[in-house]
Amino acid sequence: MVTVKKSKLLINVNAVPNGVTKISKELDANDLDLGHLEFCSPIKVDLELTKNANNVRVTGTVDFCLKLICVNCLEEFERQFSEKVYQEYIRVAAKKIPFVEQLEEVDFIREYYSQDFFDLSPLIHDIIILAIPLAPWCRVDCKGIE
Numbered sequence: 001m002v003t004v005k006k007s008k009l010l011i012n013v014n015a016v017p018n019g020v021t022k023i024s025k026e027l028d029a030n031d032l033d034l035g036h037l038e039f040c041s042p043i044k045v046d047l048e049l050t051k052n053a054n055n056v057r058v059t060g061t062v063d064f065c066l067k068l069i070c071v072n073c074l075e076e077f078e079r080q081f082s083e084k085v086y087q088e089y090i091r092v093a094a095k096k097i098p099f100v101e102q103l104e105e106v107d108f109i110r111e112y113y114s115q116d117f118f119d120l121s122p123l124i125h126d127i128i129i130l131a132i133p134l135a136p137w138c139r140v141d142c143k144g145i146e
């Protein structure tokens with residue numbers, strides 16, 4: 001898929017002051033290449049960027065509401081999600097971007113970049129995808145198809 005529009009979560013590192021910067025955005029499914037999902041309201045992203053030299057730690061929450069189909073009764077229902085964000089962006093020279101052969105635990109939250117920009121969209125995209133249950137139930141005591 002070719003995306004020509006600019007990411008709404010592109011961070012210009014040079015424009016981020018040292019210390020803590022808060023970012024709040026409301027996004028829709030297409031902003032995050034999630035057009036195949038049905039959201040009941042805008043996706044709310046509340047982040048804190050903590051910059052220390054050229055490294056930026058990103059923490060916060062992604063709040064969203066999804067329309068899902070219950071695997072038990074096949075009815076559509078809505079579920080609210082609030083997911084944590086924790087990621088560090090480490091700036092390195094392009095040729096020094098480490099090739100990670102074996103994932104260490106810390107590598108799951110570490111991302112390397114070499115330009116003046118990094119994009120938070122893939123991170124938020126993945127957080128949403130991973131939060132969705134594979135076999136959602138509308139409620140714990142769903143009676144199924146009656």
Ligand SMILES: [Zn+2]
Binds near residue numbers: 075137143
């Ligand atoms: Zn159900």
